[in-house]
Amino acid sequence: MRQLTLLLAIFFLSSTHVLAQERFFTRTGHIWFFSDAPLEDIEAHNRKAASILDVGTGDMVFSVPMKEFEFRKSLMQTHFNENYVESDKYPKATFKGKVINIQVVDLEKDAAYEVRVKGVLHIHGQDKSIDTVGILEVKAGRLFGKSTFTVTPQEFGIKIPRLVRNNIARQIDITVDVVYEPLTENSLQLW
Template sequence: MKQLLLLIALFLFPLANGVAQARFFTKTGHIWFYSDAPLEDIEAHNRKVVSVLDLSTGEMVFSVPMKEFQFRKSLMQTHFNENYVESDKYPKATFKGKIMNPDAVDVTRQAAYLVRVQGVLNIHGKDKAIDTVGTLEVKDGRIYGKSTFSVTPQEFDIHIPRLVRNNIARRIDITVDIIYSPLTGNSL
């Protein structure tokens, strides 16, 4: 995990940059998904999301360990990891993108800012372009990020057996709820 954080930091944020107040990170981000289905709703939460945000460039990156999604029923979790996302083969989902209007966020002023995010979401070894809106709220030296968007299993070549196809919604809502702290030299 530390190696991943170091690689992200070195790739996106050279130490010579000196704009520490523009760089933020989290190791405990929260992402969850929800599927409203006729027989049973499916919901899973993951609170071990790593993300880095550089407001000077708008660049952001997420790394999501798939096995960390927690379901209400352990059998759902087993099916999710073994049969659908194949977590042993594809252990992480990633998002690499940019905030298209980073200048709209003033880190010196406590307020909520509407942002547009574009990038590539990779799940199950497949890429999908994402274009969504969210909010970044500057509060007490941190940045609170929130966004919701939808995907389908088919977009990521996740096969749902015909027998249970009606148990899973065609679109799955993904919610991102992140609290970023300033990235400093000893943060990693």
């Protein structure tokens, strides 16, 4: 939690924009991943992703607690946390990036806008550059964000034992689905 607070403080101090309607946040972002493997599909959901988006600059940060991913089978969750992502050693994943074409988003007009997001995803002590497209939808003063991209365990130094290699797909689809609320000084106190 201390690292999240530090990350958010750096984000706020590095920006010179007014706090009003340019910044949006969530603490309940939904992130899930899906692995289509020959023996068994693996899917896990996490509804505790924190994120801030500055629509003035396009700056975006995410913090995702790894132990909050919930699996269909408890044994999968145990293996995920203990053997693969080592959640005690690497308790969170982070993303720090930018919506490259943020200027297409008109906060005054309810509509869906295709955006391009670039940044660095940090999982299991490893960094990977991400360049993907997504949708930001303005609706009734809120922002709805959605994107899907693909990663591999190897990109993050996650080793898959030979015994279970066929149980885990070589590529994993990650989906991000968030509802951003306007960030105010009062909501900052909640962090």
